[in-house]
Amino acid sequence: MPLFRTSGKRGGAKAPPGRKRLRDMEWTGGCWKTDEDGPVLSLRKLSLLSLADNMKEVWAKDYANNYLDQYSFRYIMGPFNLLTGELVEELVWLLCNRKQLSRAALHLLLVPQLRGLSLESCPALVTPVICTHIAARCQDLWSLNLSGAQQLPSKVLSETLHSLPALRSLSLAGMPCDRRVIRTIAQRCRLLRHLDVSRCHLLSPGALLPLGGGAFCSSSGSPESLLALDIGFGVQEGDPVAAAAYLLLSLPSLERVALEGIEKACRLIEQREFSLADEFTNREGVAPLKEVWQEIRDKQDRDNLRMRREKTTVHREYEDEEEEGIFLEEYKSESEEDASRDEVSSCSHSQSVGRKRHLSQSDFALKLRDVKGLTCDSLDSLGRLCPGICCMAVNVDPSEDTRGRSKVSRLAVDLEAWSGQLQRLSVQFPGNLADLLPTLLVAGSSLVSLTLEGVKTNSYTRLSPVIRACPRLRDLLISAEPPPSFLQMEHEEDQQDNGDLPCLPNLCSLTLSFSYEHSQIKPAMFWTSLMRVLRCLLTSSPLLEKLSLVSLPCPLDYTLQNVLLAENFDLGASAESTGSPLLPLERLQHIDLQRTDVKMTTVKSLLQRSKRLKYVDVSSCWQISYSEWLACKTSSNVQVVWA
Template identity: 65%
Template sequence: MPLFRASGKYAGVKAGPGRRRLRNKEWMGSCRKTDEDGSVFSLTRLCLLSLADNMKEVWVKDYADNYLDHYSFRFIMGPFNVLPGELVEELTLLLCSRKQMSRAALHLLLVPQLRGLSLEKCPGLVNSSLFTHIVARCQGLWSLDLSGAQQLPSKVLSETLGCLPALRSLSLVGTPCDRCVIRTIAHSCRFLRHLDISRCHFLSPAALLSLGGGASFSPSGCPSLSPLPLYSLLALDIDFGEREGDPVAAAAYLLLSLPFLERVAMDGLAQACCLIQEKQFAQTEEFTDREGVPKLLDLWRERKSMDSLRNKSEGAAAAAGEEDEYEEERTLWEGYGSENEEEASRDEGPSCSQAEEKGRGRVLSGDERLILRLKDVKGLSCDSLDSLSHACPNLCSISVNVDDGEDTRGRSQGSVLAAGLQECSGQLQSLTVHYPGPLVDLLTALQVAGSSLVSLTLEGVKTSPHTPLLEVIKACPRLRDLHISAEPPTTPQEEEDQENQREERDLPQLPHLCSLTLNFSYEHSQMKPVMSWMSLKKVLKCLLAGSPLLEKISLVSLPCPLNCVLQDVLSVLDLDQHIFAESTDSPPMPLAQVQRIDMPRTDVEVITVKSIMQRSKRLKNVDVSYCWQISNLEMVDCRMSSKVQVVWL
């Protein structure tokens, strides 16, 4: 069936000498293109880019004109069904990221060898008819992402997932997922290890219990199902109308019934850990009786017995020098999609065995607390952070919500957070804090946990001209990612004080920093932000000049001049390049690795933008939206003189 053929006006026509020279010139030009990491495109990548550029006018046009709404194919014979599944997946992601994916193109790319399908960037294409093709052609899918597909009926979603038993990773963020869908997942997707059902507002916390088994979820007369081998469960912001106490009880049930959980995001998680450690299961009996699941005390005893047997078998296997059967099974379950998480958890900080030995030390000393395997937790409150740290000695990533004010003992929330992080000191690698108060309140907590942090995110914090941002940088010397979303100062700083005029050679540096975000909120009625934090210039120069590995920079609505800071950094770069021009071991230069830089609502000028483009050879994207110092004429000239994609409004 001739689904894919050349257009008639080009078929059988030989290219003349001029045409061949043009093609050779285009090919040589494309070979000089670089990938996201700055390296030259591979031949495979170039071929995929060519496919993406020609799909619409060749294969998609032929299929859409002749077959799309006339026939329904179980399989389509064409160039894509002979490609390896990894290349088809990469081509799919490429089309989605370029906003070139269409219904016809998606039909052509649904091939049997496909193992991963992500439609997060084109949720409008996800409908009931599409699932007919997915079920018919892609029953071997390992990973499926349907985030944002709000128009998808729950019944169709259940029927589809029931036909995809090989799934290891599933994302249903923001979909109409309900209890029936979760029940289908528990019965049919028996190899599932990663599940993200955040923002599914038709789900109640009790609806998740089927993931951990339970008699009431099995068919009538059949034994209950065993728990899913979930490694990651993300379920934040579900069901606005849950009963009081249900989130904590449901989280405790899942923590006890899913023994391999390492990454969890659920409401009531910290309180559930506290409940498990203190064995206060009496308050959950009404919940378990209502939902028809085993009592939490029975689950606790069973889990404790399993952990005891596992510890003995691990010790015996270590003594014999053999691989433990439990670890083999766990490796099998976590083989797909967990490599990055495991690598990150091993990167810095103590090893798992060290942290578990730390936890076992408490148990062996007479404390009968259950040790959980959690490493990455989200949706916490700082009042239960201490209990969580004792229950989960392997923690390396935390996202915590901190309220403004004091606790019941009169302590500030910053002090409570610092006390809670004390137990994780030296091993915590990633910290996210949502706090509507002054950033200075968090300084003590960052000094406690900052020595081992490689990623820090602060959201909603308030600033002033005296906010100790340099002290924050000093407290976290190993950061690779720093993201701060803040309220700008409300009081202006007219001129820098004497301390800000001192020598800058002692400023802290972040030599490993790869991603930097400083995002200040603004009123839409204001075109220009108020320049109220002049000493922030020193912090910016410190970060830009002292972080030579920076790849992504986002500086939004800064309450201080940015253009002069960038000019200073570029002048340092010019001086260093002149000094080390003939040296073979020259140090990394500031801004040399930058691939993307966003500077909306700042005073940056077009001459500075051009200078950055000339010096940063890997730069691909620049955003200077609403920069009042740049005119339309200047931006047209800037775009014509460079291949960098520039956004300006």
């Protein structure tokens, strides 16, 4: 295999790589599903499948036997060097998805035209040697994901990133990333738009501060995000809040953020309590928050003046000389008096559609749209400082605040700030599910995604009101504790929900997961009213693609059989695009039915109903025997998991 040392960009993709294109892929074992009636494979897809099937026995085998541990190539001239970067990226993704990517195969696929590389699903392959090859061969990478590679020293990681100045997206979650790596990112990766360093426990909050003067400071207007939840601790208790405030001020174009203490940081900024962070900024050797704030104000004033000059230039094209002079004098006087008020009006008009509150007493607002790591502390300040939020994740403490109010009731009040515009909401709440209903009545009308984790159920729990509060949902995930088995709750919900069961016609993903004790062979199945709600949901959601029903405290097999016997569901305009009404569960691709009473006959009926189905998990389903599973596995192309 001869070498070549050119850094040519043969076949390089011009568009950013990666996740959007990969999300559109629907590989099913040896098939790529593209049609409702079954797999229809193009020549391109067949070629990629052939390459994947022959990678181990042909390409990687030859390289491993003759070159892998004997030579160190800067570049390899081989068959994969002739492919476009997009095709190589798809091939890497396919091999990772099949758990077939080896060290030798990765050596061959690290070609100069590669723009996106994700090794998140095979972190064991991320070694210093591989990183050396990445730095030497793929210097034009736009997207790199090495999340979970815990064996990689931070020095090697820093040296690798030093050679990748074109990066736009970088994911290092769960890695031994330290302050040196962050400094390298800030100094070298000047085009970076997305950084994920979550679960990097060697990072303290202060270690993130170099980002404020480097990587994300751009005027391109591209969406930018910083994810840094569950990192190391600071020297003082208030370090996370001070660090978050510094980053919010020094990176005003951030739209997606996951930081601890972000709502308290917003309160600090809103109240101008910058002196509270002086000890932190002095210790970290960065500018005081007051100076950073003043710099932002000066920049806003300069931008405001430039915009007014441009506006004046436009008017001069349509006014004669005499009228122009009068206009400019009046406009100059008026702009000096009302500059800040005009700025507030403009910001409110563009970012606060449907808001129920005004901005804070200042005219400063952040561009945040997606925020994670929130608590119920100071959410009111977050609402005034960040009017454009449409996605959030909140951890709610079931205790009371200093005024004796429950924090979950405060959440309902605070969410009014974004009523009508909140699209995605995730709540972790170790309290009764019914207590979240006021919150969902406030925010549910606009939600397309809802996640409720850790909630509890009891004899008064009713799922129907929760579901009806969010009629536009496309994704619903509820992770709950089952009610005590000695409680009886069938009759109450049946009576109150009779004739008014929930309907989510846009639902694409449904997850209902209940916790259980491992000592129990099977869950106590007494919540029979849950069957009725679930049957209505499955029957009225023909677009459902992912279904996960784990350890349900009610009979499931009978419910699924009733759904499969249901008549066609007419979607109106949606049905016209497919030519006929859809059957319930017809579009399913992924099914998880762990620890339920489902039977193999029902599983086979599901396999016959959905032509797109590619994965079924029936682990710990006591009604299914090993012989039944083995027969189903050998007779079907669908991956059926049983244990």
